[in-house]
Amino acid sequence: MRIFLVLLFLGLVWQKSTRRTAILTIIAFPLANETTDIFKASLRVLRPCVELPDVILRVEKLTSFGTASAHSANMAAVATVFWWTMGWRWGLPWAIIAFLTGISRVFVGVHYPTQVVFGWTCGIAIASAVIAVAEAIKKRRTPTAEPSVES
Numbered sequence: 001m002r003i004f005l006v007l008l009f010l011g012l013v014w015q016k017s018t019r020r021t022a023i024l025t026i027i028a029f030p031l032a033n034e035t036t037d038i039f040k041a042s043l044r045v046l047r048p049c050v051e052l053p054d055v056i057l058r059v060e061k062l063t064s065f066g067t068a069s070a071h072s073a074n075m076a077a078v079a080t081v082f083w084w085t086m087g088w089r090w091g092l093p094w095a096i097i098a099f100l101t102g103i104s105r106v107f108v109g110v111h112y113p114t115q116v117v118f119g120w121t122c123g124i125a126i127a128s129a130v131i132a133v134a135e136a137i138k139k140r141r142t143p144t145a146e147p148s149v150e151s
Helices: 002-014 016-043 070-086 088-107 113-141
Strands: none
Touching: 002 016, 016 070, 016 113, 070 088, 070 113, 088 113
């Protein structure tokens, strides 16, 4: 799966029409992940697999805090970048992946639904900020037509 994602990313960078999206995604993804890690370290909300004895755990037990789902945040960041930069046809598949990723985190017993929603919120917010910064940089770098002064 990782090889496929690397090849997809390289293909997106190779094409001029998708290069900006790929670069913004590679910036937003780790920032979303780190943001959830900061929330996990500072808010310290337990995971259902740690807190509830009856949880059906479908993966290896995680003992770290589960305040915000990093998986959900990462995929929401990718979906947001694709949706804003490439339109809904590119964004919708990633939004579906983000949604299913969040649902899977609840299904396997490692996150509460609120932690998944918090993760999605983090991902969308970070991606939105990355896009806003990129737009501001683009606007500053675009030369503006100066009024001509005629004597």
